[in-house]
Amino acid sequence: xxxVEQHPSTLSVQEGDSAVIKCTYSxxxxxxxxxxxxxxxxxxxxxIDIRSNVGEKKDQRIAVTLNKTAKHFSLHxxxxxxxxxxxxxxxxxxxxxxxxxxxxxxxxxxxxx
Amino acid sequence: GAVVSQHPxxxxxxxxxxxxxxxxxxxxxATTMFWYRQFPKQSLMLMATSNExxxxxxxxxxxxxxxxxNHASLTLSTLTVTSAHPxxxxxxxxxxxxxxxAKNIQYFGAGTRLSVL
Numbered sequence: 001x002x003x004v005e006q007h008p009s010t011l012s013v014q015e016g017d018s019a020v021i022k023c024t025y026s027x028x029x030x031x032x033x034x035x036x037x038x039x040x041x042x043x044x045x046x047x048i049d050i051r052s053n054v055g056e057k058k059d060q061r062i063a064v065t066l067n068k069t070a071k072h073f074s075l076h077x078x079x080x081x082x083x084x085x086x087x088x089x090x091x092x093x094x095x096x097x098x099x100x101x102x103x104x105x106x107x108x109x110x111x112x113x
Numbered sequence: 114g115a116v117v118s119q120h121p122x123x124x125x126x127x128x129x130x131x132x133x134x135x136x137x138x139x140x141x142x143a144t145t146m147f148w149y150r151q152f153p154k155q156s157l158m159l160m161a162t163s164n165e166x167x168x169x170x171x172x173x174x175x176x177x178x179x180x181x182x183n184h185a186s187l188t189l190s191t192l193t194v195t196s197a198h199p200x201x202x203x204x205x206x207x208x209x210x211x212x213x214x215a216k217n218i219q220y221f222g223a224g225t226r227l228s229v230l
Contacts, residue, residue, distance in 0.1 A: 032217045043117075043206065043221040044157070089156060098170065099210060099217045100147060103156045 002027040004092050006104025013080050014112055021107045023090035024072040030092040033066060033073050034101070039086045047088075048075070080111045115141045117209050119222025126197055127230055134192045134225045136207030142187040143209035147219065148180070151204040163190040187212070197229045 003026040013019050025033075031052040036044035050057045050064045050073065057064050061080075066073040077084055087108050091101040116139040124132050136146055144165045149157040161182055162170040169182035179201075181193040190209075194201055204226050208219040 034218070036221075041224075043223045045221075046218060049216070049218065093217055095217070098162055099145065100159055100162055101208075101219060102159070105156045108154075 002030055002092055002094065002102040004090060004102050004104040006090050006107060008107060009105060010108045010110070012110045012112060015080060015082060017080055019075075019077040019080050019084070019109055019111075021075045021088055021090065021109075022072060023074070023092075023104045024070075025092040025102075026071065027092070027094060028068075028071065030094045032093040032095075032099075033064070034091050034093070035062075035064060035075050036089045036091065037086045038089065038106075044089060077109075080109075082111050082113055085109055085111045115139075115209075115211050115218075115220045117207065117220045117222040119207055119225055121225060122223060123226045123228075125228045125230065128198050129196055132194045132197055132227060134194075134205055134207070134227075136190045136192070136209065136222050138188045138209040138211075138220075141209075141211045141213060143190075144187060144212055146184060146190040146207055146209045148182065148190075148192050149206045149208070151206060151224070153204075157206065160192075165190075194227065197227070199229045202227055202229045 006023045034049035037047045038044040061078045063076040087106045090104040118137045146163040148160045160175045163182045163184040165184045171177045184190040206224040207222045
């Protein structure tokens with residue numbers, strides 16, 4: 001089955017700096033890669049996603065890049081703000097596997113004012 | 114965006130009792146819902162895939178007789194933790210996929226924190 005590794009597990013940045021989280025996946029058939037943000041005690045919220053036919057996607061301060069050959073994808077947050085502090089999860093999904101998501105271990109991001 | 118409602122949000126029960134958790138898609142239909150378990154400061158671990166009108170598909174290591182799943186309609190899936198024990202204490206989260214969307218977006222419920230005494 002799919003295995004998703006996520007790094008780093010914790011990330012502390014100064015407000016205004018950029019944050020980068022990286023994930024690798026094992027199953028070359030995976031074709032959908034969402035990123036979720038989870039605040040303490042709350043539900044995971046989708047913040048951005050990318051499909052395997054696209055190399056990069058951007059939404060305001062958030063961008064995701066995908067390298068299919070290397071089987072890794074990354075989340076980039078620019079101009080970080082205190083409200084960006086949360087746990088971020090990457091995931092991979094493959095249609096033939098019932099579209100189930102395999103999650104990375106999560107990255108706890110702390111943005112210091 | 115699509116809304117998934119999960120109830121109850123918090124359950125405290127005695128060891129040996131059964132607990133039912135409901136997951137509802139409020140404004141969309143979902144033939145497939147997913148149940149996850151999340152331990153403190155850890156990731157979401159998929160327990161099972163709930164399929165409307167058919168049996169759930171369980172992940173390896175998850176006891177189907179312990180975690181009963183019923184998906185009787187396109188908007189409701191239930192997870193019953195049978196004969197709960199302290200080791201079942203955890204945060205359980207469901208998600209649902211919108212049938213009408215071409216994308217494979219999963220919308221999550223708010224989770225249920227189960228504490229077994």
